[in-house]
Amino acid sequence: MDIQAENKKEFGIPKSAMAIFSVASVLFSAHAGGGFATGNQENTYFVSLGWSGIISLVLAMFLLTMTMREAMIMYNKFNLKSHKELFEKLYHPFDKLEILFEVFFDIMVVMAVAAAVSGAASALQQYLGWNYYVSIVIVGAIILCLTIFGAGVVRKASTYMGIAIMFCVLIIYIVGIRKAGNFGVVMSASFARQGFSQVPHAIGNAFTYAGFQCVTLPTMLACGAIFSGNKNHAEAKSMTVSFIMNTIALGLAVIMLMCWQSTYGSSEAGMVLPTLTTLKSMHMGWMMAIYGITLILCLTSTGVTTTFAFVSRFENSKIFSKVENPVKRRMAISAFIIILSMTISLVGLTNIIKYGYGYCGYLAIAIVVIPFLTVGVYKNRKA
Template sequence: MNKLIPAYLAIAFVWFSSHFGGGFASGRQIVAFYLNHQWTSLFMPAVSMLIMALSLYFSMLIAAKYEVYDYSRWSKKLYGSASTVMAPLFEILFNSLLVLVTAVAFATGGSTIAKAFGTSYMLNTVAIAAIIFVLTIYGADLVRKSATVVSIILISCIFIIYVPNIVYYFPKILANFAAIKNGEIATGSPNTLMDSLWWAFKYGALQCCAIGAYIVHVQACPDKASLKKATIVGFFINTCIMYLTYFGILAFVDQGVLKEAVPSLFVVMHGVGGSWMTVLISLCIVIGAVSTGVALVYGTTNRLVNYFGRNMTEEQKENKRKFHSVIASAFLIIACWVVAQMGLIPLIGKGYGNIGWVSLLILTLPVLLRGFGLWRFSEDVAEKVTTE
């Protein structure tokens, strides 16, 4: 795989496939965090992804330097002498995100398939769970390969869906943007720059919660130059796709798209392309849901596998790795599936903003402060977390 796709590019694709979940594919996250706010939200997707890129880069430096590829050991290196308090808080944060986002993935994918094919919601979620299970028990290499394939499919679909609409409706996009700027179209939030920045910071921090799913792949390219490339390429891909979605939905804000549960579906039904694009966006939503579930579940699976083998020799751990992976993945997927069946999805959706600001305090700020050398929890760890 590395001969065809460099490891740094595979990591960038893991970032994108994790970011591009059911919530993003539906367009709801772009509306909630950006288009629901004033005109300065135009700049905020780039701000959010810059926060994410810097946090990911500094986090990967720690993982590579100290060879800590599960989020539990990694967090101890991040927090140093403060890890007694901070590491458990981060673990609670990451696992809360895992359960919530993967449950949303089950629900979004299950509902989309039910609407498209008329099949049972419960059976649909079982099928999605089975796919995620298979992809997570065969190791990081398969996760990277699947992320690469999924990312290429999703990027192609997004271009097919949004580029024709952006080109065709470009004058309308400009008019709608001017109407938002002049207050003729209400966005539903305080019309302040600080409001836009706050939501941009929360979105970037929300994505940082998934750092545990990325650092496991650092062992594929632990040198600083490759990690820098992964960060730059990942920033470019994610920011570009966010803006395609942003402008595609912006073309329809005068038609009430901001109040739609699935804005991207509204775009394809009322824009360029016709009914076949409805099938395409449905496919995007399902694939996005699966890709996010795979990345997050695998990140925690690796943590549990290391925990199961904590008292074993290296040889014993290697012999038991596949068995432990099966047990860990099954446990996590069943837990997330149960949450999805309990009807907690509306509460989960409302919780995203709260997870964002909690992550900003517990994870994003410490990582950035450590990365820029502004705050050192312990000298032995902080020494290498620099931008040099």
């Protein structure tokens, strides 16, 4: 696709604008995964902070999109070919430090895909009454099919899933907030109780949250390569769009769960699946139907983008050099990471998000977020 071909259109929209939106949707679709759809992620990192959780989530999305923006700009500006080269460029003259990202990435991919699998097992079993193993196989098969045909398919799939997810979550969360009708009371009570005591914790959670979301960086580089050679700040525009999408969706999710915290917080099952528990208490069948669609899309979207990040890293490695067919090569890598993640998912969704995501997030603050927002900005501007 020629990003600068303004006169060419797709669905009546200039292809340059579609490219910007599609890359923005990749990050949104990756973020809107199993932890997001179940509400477990929001509850763990933001809801417990009260009113300062709103500040925290906005800061988290700002840090995430700015990090991805600088990473894509550096990748395209210096014509780099892999995220290994990117981190060598970022850390130069300490090139060998790029191994730190490799460690973070490998662990976080397993955690992210495991969260999608665990979310499928927990939610689909309760929501649709499906067999645990059937749910895993179905989600795994969809992820496998969408990750073996390259960045173009991932970008298109993420665009369509992103649009559908955004549409669904807007309906679910806005209706949920209006039905609760107590947002002002909850915020006032939270501020009266906590004051500014939770603000330092909110800032820390923002960095941690943005940190573990950086697992999608290799996927963003592969999809953002479409902007290579473009001089219209397309990377920045795409991340501005992504910031708006992610902040609106996450903000509405957190606000709704704050309003219904007393409902889902009274049981262990409710704490694992806050959104599902909340919607059940509303007794609105059509909302449950929309949530079912959203849940499946969210589980699939994160699984696809994260697994593809792993595939794009290893598909050209020496280990698979004897497999000439690229589709078979990607299939083997995807199958490996999906099976491994299925095993990890047995520890449960809450433990994966609280401990697996948490510790990976701490590491990413030091090796991804801060370096790109300091050294990365300097090197990009200097170039």
